[in-house]
Amino acid sequence: MPLVSLIDMYKPANDQSYAIGAFNVNNMEFVQSALEAAEEKKSPIILAASTSALKYGGFDYLVNLVKTGAEKVSVPVALNLDHGSSIEDAERCINAGFTAVMIDASHEEFEENIRMTAEVVKMAKPKNVCVEAELGRLGGIEDDVNVEEKDAFLTDPAQAEEFVRRSGCNALAVAVGTSHGAYKFKGEARLAMERIADIKMRTGIPLVLHGASGVEQDTVAKAVKYGAELPGAKGVPDEAYREAIALGINKINIDTDLRL
Numbered sequence: 001m002p003l004v005s006l007i008d009m010y011k012p013a014n015d016q017s018y019a020i021g022a023f024n025v026n027n028m029e030f031v032q033s034a035l036e037a038a039e040e041k042k043s044p045i046i047l048a049a050s051t052s053a054l055k056y057g058g059f060d061y062l063v064n065l066v067k068t069g070a071e072k073v074s075v076p077v078a079l080n081l082d083h084g085s086s087i088e089d090a091e092r093c094i095n096a097g098f099t100a101v102m103i104d105a106s107h108e109e110f111e112e113n114i115r116m117t118a119e120v121v122k123m124a125k126p127k128n129v130c131v132e133a134e135l136g137r138l139g140g141i142e143d144d145v146n147v148e149e150k151d152a153f154l155t156d157p158a159q160a161e162e163f164v165r166r167s168g169c170n171a172l173a174v175a176v177g178t179s180h181g182a183y184k185f186k187g188e189a190r191l192a193m194e195r196i197a198d199i200k201m202r203t204g205i206p207l208v209l210h211g212a213s214g215v216e217q218d219t220v221a222k223a224v225k226y227g228a229e230l231p232g233a234k235g236v237p238d239e240a241y242r243e244a245i246a247l248g249i250n251k252i253n254i255d256t257d258l259r260l
Contacts, residue, residue: 003067004076006100006130007170008208013250019209019241022046022080022253027054031065034098039073046100047250048082051089053132060190063096067254078130082253090120090131101131102173106137115168132251135163136175138211154192161202171206171251174199176225176244178211178236191240200248209244209250 013020023034025047029043038045047066054062063079081093082099086204090101103120105113117133122133155174163170176192200207241252 001070001074003070003097003099003226004044006046006078006080007127007128008259009046009076009078010171010250014206016142017246018250019245019250019252020044022048022082022208022251024048024050024254025066026057026062028065030147031062032071035069035073035077038075039078042048044076044078045077046080048080048253050082050154051084053082059092059096063098067097073235078180080130080132087116087119087172091123094120094124094127094129098129099180100132102131102134104134104173106134106173107173110163114163115166117163120169121170130170131168132171133163133167133169133176134210135160138162138175138178154195155199157195157198157202160199164203164205169205171208172199172203173208173210176209181232183202190231191236191244193243197247206250207248208253209249210253211236 009020010033012018023030025031025034026049031047031054034045034047047069049057049062049066054145057065057235066079070079078099081090081100082102083104084090084093084102085104085107087103090103093101101120105116108116113133113135117131117209121131134228148162154176157174159171160174163169170241174196175191176195196207245252
């Protein structure tokens, strides 16, 4: 089927308290395998592409790979710009047929983050394209995103309420304890569950969990066996996923697991 707006995919997910997987892709094999898995599980799926992935795979090539793949499956597929850092990036993707864009201005001051997000919302709304913003900052490294631990901070629920009201975003990526890459937790793997619940209560919109790969230990062991160095690699446990989803997370971003 044709690509589906993530706005339309989010409605039942938000109403019924489930999450949709968003899988980062950068070539034909990633696209094919993700769509085959979604078809097998009869599950809606989000294929995400960062600006660096679009550069690596070729913007037109990757976009058309996803569009072609979506036509060959019976499940809903959304194409999502992941961590777009500029209004120009978001605009290009909206015009190219993406059905969701993330404008990540979390590195900017609060008012500038609102301004940039609202501008993207204004462009996206006539085309029913979903706009995701980020408030708070996740640590770690992923593609072009590199945030040192000292610069990371959790999402403030009161700020989130104001941000959503003023920006008009359709979904909000929250910082609740995860981080990008294979080293998500130094100690016990814990998420700020009460914070998730508070943000959901205040905003009511779909919430997004980035840095959410599970980093399965058997996969890590196989990688180490063949020469990888991953001391202390740790991801989000299954039980944490389930609790976070029950409290209001509607999109789970997966990248590191695919790289492993």
